[in-house]
Amino acid sequence: MSKTTQAPKALRGVGNFIDDRFHLAKMGEKNLRKVFPNHWSFMLGEIALYSFIILLVTGVFLTLWFKPSMVEVIYDGSYERLQGVPMSEAYASTLYIDFEVRGGFLVRQIHHWAALIFLAALVVHMLRVFFTGAFRKPREINWLIGVGIFSIAIVEGLFGYSLPDDLPSGMGVRILQGVILSLPLVGTYVSMFLFGGEFPGEDIITRLYMLHILLLPALLLALIVAHFMILWHQKHTQYPGLGHTNKTVVGTPMFPAFAVKAGGFFFFTFAVTAGLSAFVQINPIHLFGPFTPTSITSGLQPDWYMGFLEGSLRIFPNTLDFDIFGYAVPVAVLIPGLGVMGLLFGALGAWPFIEQWITGDKRAHNVADRPRNVPVRTGLGVAGITAYGVLWLAGSNDILSETFSINLYLTTYIFRVLVILGPIIAFIVTKRICLGLQRRDRETLEHGYESGVIQQLPSGEFIEVHRESSDETVEILSSKPTITSTALDETVDDKGVESPESRKGMGKLRRRLALWYTRDNVSVADVEAHSGHHLHHSHSTEEQDKEPAH
């Protein structure tokens, strides 16, 4: 390599100017040297960030023409099919963006696609954090911030979807209002205050607009900044591997390699969003027509991230609705409309603390779990995904019914059963798979990997030759942590007396959960790498007994 290039004079000038005022050289270098572990799954959070940036940029562009007004006008713009039709100014201005602003159609579609991708990336990112246990101490607060980002992002998306005031979007608002009305005692008041009177009123779009372009993005931005500051301070988790310990992080430094890779990845994300917007039409509001509270089309589908709520509303039976003293409590609206969301975010937010309570694990973790090594958590995660997936599918039961010619009402019954059975089966199956993988890992650790070479022994027996795994694999396999819980070892003191704590209600519950959480795991503590018989070709058959008991 040639000599180091001198910093150009202009750059030095700027650098000195800034440093003279902020004393930044040391901190700057420290941050440029920050290490980012390499794994594809770390890019999920990045996709979320990049799509958020795309949303901010395209959103600002759209505000230049969008009119958040519900004043009814007779359309006389250039889209012929709707000329003479009464509609809100909001809808008319959206048509204007589509058909009178060059590139407006594109930017609107980019904005919508980016929103879909943003939420999808959030969900998948969150799943990766969940399944790898990256939410554990010291990262619980960042997990909670993440849950906050996720919940606000859903609401932000719903409000954005409502702005153009086309038929499906207005129907979304109608459903929102119906759900609000179902609140006991305060429902009618909340609805009146939010809508400035009855539905639809003349204020709601103006108000949702304020929330969508000002308040919620500001909150999101603040939370995302906090998310990254914490991440920056605590550094990433890393997957197990050679040299990857709870004390040392291994990866690519920020400057130059990570910066360039991440920059490239930003452009890829943007390119995919732009490509979709160019060739795959999304939310063609001009085909839907303006909102009127009196008409509807069938087969309406909300954006994907609202699908699970739509599904819940569809399959929740009305049998639990009740009256007290003549006042109505529509449970079939309250639970699917609000309860399911609450349950989702509540469970997500509480999980790190529940897990910590069960295991009593107060240590800091920087090395991520391999999902198979924590079967109960992984099983619960898959059960959650299954429940979500079933609800999501139930949100398009009319389309499924039509496509597969199944009776519409029958699909509802099927989904009611599936939403209960599905997660249970998913949990059991996932846990079994995890344990199976654990056993295979143990075997690989002990015997090396199957090389695919078949050999015949002098005795005539055929065996497959096992080769020694790489040091990296051995490190990954042998570093498998054993799952334990303090609830299980504290209970009996040295005189054999059970501690009173573990016999009382909560203590007992905790012990039960701990048993359930730690049971069945395969330990590798007693295995020495490559000590198994397959590596020694001249082995006797008795050695087969050394196989770990399954």
Place this chain on the structure above:
Amino acid sequence: MTDKTNNDNNEPDETPERVVGTPAAEEHTVAEAEAERSHEGPYKASETHQRPEEQQRRGEKIASLWFILAFLGGIGFLVSYFVYGPEEIADPRISQFSNALLGGTLTLSLFGIGAGMTVWARNVMPHYEVSSPYDELPSDEKEKSSFSAFFMRSADESGFTRRPLMRRTLIAAMLPLGIAPIILLRDTGPLPGDKLKVTPWADGRRMIVEGTHREIRPEDLAQDPYGMISALPLMHEDDYGENVHYPHGISLNDQAKSVILLIKMPTGEDGQVEWGEGMTEERRNWTHEGIIAYSKICTHVGCPAALYERTTHRILCPCHQSTFDAANAAEVVFGPAHRPLPQLPIGVDSEGYLVSTGDFSEAPGPTFWDYAKD
């Protein structure tokens, strides 16, 4: 797991150095330092791996090719902008084409930059995997106790801890201010009152076909192929005051709560409609010659229950598939809605037009807490 680990035996630094990436040189042994002399990169030679010059040169070429493509894409985008003017994109087909043109060139330009940067990182830059220590997060005991001693001493010094009168009055002073923002939201909307229970329907109000100004006679229904008409109340000049005009003559708020389904029930051989058990004497009196009127707004969460199937006389809400039996007081036969669609009592006026003879039997629209109270 990680892509190509090549820092395998890179011992973590033993020094209790807590600053990330302090220049590595300080920690080097003499031998390492010597090896380092030939290496001018910012990270230890043991951790970085130069790409062969050959590969770097090829990388540079490929990356540049991508960047040139991106440049052309960008130019294409700028040109596409001017290909179709604002008048031309008014045609949906051209608008769609212009969208694909702009989007396609933009994609090319973005993708080219992304691809070029990736090639650059992969083929021109040395391959890195460096290590650095995680910060020890909890502060040590000394720092902690020093902090807490300082904090409490300062708090005592301020008097906040030792002067309860002042402390409590300050908290009291803050309280009303805290409530103020909530109070200020009071005027965001009116109180509910009976707004959700009262609609423009009243004795003698005529009805119009939704979306038109056409008033309705019973014969219109008999001739209607679907046996069903979606209708709104006919509003008069003075209903909204002089200066208020709505494109359909009726405000959206009133549309939202007063829209109805007029259904002509099929009659049996005796010329009578077979009503279900829920159709009390009173309810039958609210019908006219087999025509019955129900609120069109679903009692679940308020979508228009717009689908009517004549043979089974069922009304279906497309949102969550609540299904109501039109022959039986619109009782719920399936789905999440809990109460029937309210019925509107109807009759005909002296000129033979259909009119309402009163308001709905119950509050229309989504079920709310006190819908059943007066």
